[in-house]
Amino acid sequence: MPLVPKHIQDLQPYKAGKPIDELRRELGLERIVKLASNENPLGVSPLAQEAIQKAIADVNRYPSPDGYALRKALADRYDVNMGNVFLGHGSEGIISLIMRTFLLDDEEAVTSAGSFITFDIQAQSRGIKLHRAPLKDYQIDLDAVAGLVNEKTKLVYLANPNNPTGTIFKVHKFLSFIQQIPKHVLVILDEAYFEFARQDPAFPDSMQYRFDNVITLRTFSKAFGLAGVRIGYGFAHENFISNLMKIKLAFEPSSLAICAGVAALDDVEFLEQTIRLNRIGKHFLYQLFDELGLRYLPSHTNFVTIVLDSEKTVNTLYDKLLHKGVIVRPLKAFGLPNCIRISTGLEEENEFFAKILKQIL
Ligand SMILES: Cc1ncc(COP(=O)(O)O)c(C=O)c1O
Structure with a gap:
């Protein structure tokens, strides 16, 4: 009888979006924007x-x-x-x-x-x-x-x-x-x-x-x-x-x-601000992706997922963004290897992401 049951041994643990501190330790970057975990960019109520x-x-x-x-x-x-x-x-x-x-x-x-x-x-x-x-x-x-x-x-x-x-x-x-x-x-x-x-x-x-x-x-x-x-x-x-x-x-x-x-x-005020900021952020991202000819999935959430041509393109883009201080979420673990999820951020964070994405593409 194995000590650890097979279904536990085979389990792949949940891998969360990369933490900001970890990236800072690894790359020593000054500015890091995390748009990876669908958190509230406005802060805490x-x-x-x-x-x-x-x-x-x-x-x-x-x-x-x-x-x-x-x-x-x-x-x-x-x-x-x-x-x-x-x-x-x-x-x-x-x-x-x-x-x-x-x-x-x-x-x-x-x-x-x-x-x-x-x-x-x-x-x-x-x-x-x-x-x-x-x-x-x-x-x-x-x-x-x-x-x-x-x-x-x-x-x-x-x-x-x-x-x-x-x-x-x-x-x-x-x-x-x-x-x-x-x-x-x-x-x-x-x-x-x-x-x-x-x-x-x-x-x-x-x-x-x-x-x-x-x-x-x-x-x-x-x-x-x-x-x-x-x-x-x-x-x-x-x-x-x-x-x-x-x-x-x-x-x-x-x-x-x-x-x-x-x-x-x-x-109520914080909730309204959050929803307003998210609406602005989503429209900003939609416009950005339209401008760059990237396919995206219109969203009812606080993130937008883009569909790329292959897993290789996803990995390359993810790495390049990471090296410039933007953390997003590749979706292989979710069964969508050709997709990347981008959470909406503060307006200046979205703009930073747009600037870096344009440089890369
Ligand atoms: C669909 C869905 N359910 C649940 C959660 C987790 O929420 P909680 O932080 O309350 O565990 C998430 C978080 O990303 C989610 O996307």
Whole structure:
């Protein structure tokens, strides 16, 4: 019997976008712009910062095990019961917990290829068989996803908007998809980029279309600027939530994460600034790519993905950008070896990227 199970030995760990400090150490560059991890370039919600500073004085105490303050705030905001709200160590923490709570070893999961690889990693870490439907013209193909559901399927994972393509599936497609899925199959709708997509009437905000087998996931990591704090949340039927509550670590999430979330929810000004800056950034990138004749995927998120002719072109461009101080994200690990994802930055960061990209091309 091997000490480490084969599915763990074979696992490729998640490789995050290159950290700024690492690049500075390696190349000694003065100016570095990171447009690789879909973070909030504006910084942290000021109200959340203030709340964290105040709460630091109490970190000798354990946090409330049921995350009362933030669950209550989210329940009020979305007009649901607290029993329908769950908190986690980022939305990826909740994905991990769902895997641990609901899946038996011989049950299976379905998702789309070219999507958020954390789900694939979590499935593999549990030794769960995962079926992936190919993308159709860089969009999630819901008919193909539904076609992969079989009698062993317990879980379907869909990111909408999708990372790394930035695309959405629309309301009518979602409604016909959900009719095809048996009621005992759990559907995770990961809406990490909800705040950037919700203005589009074609976007199916899953809180408007409640189904008992759907778990909605959202996060404070993107639009609220709290990626480093690790706080995500989910909405679902209370039967799912009560079982997730049994399995979660007793004091997850931390007290700083809970109070940062409560304050960030009320920071309407920061959220509006973030969305405005992102809109400007996306249009700047679209114009840049049009000017340079680069194909891009119109995005409902805080990043834009470009499609190049080959993996070799991707690697060359990635390296050249890196050597000039711009970190972007090549998408081989996401199953899109001919694509690069660029997060929107501050206006001067986008301009720096444009200047370097033009020099290179
Ligand atoms: C689709 C999707 N879901 C979840 C996450 C992770 O969010 P969190 O920081 O809340 O774990 C990301 C982050 O990139 C994402 O793109």
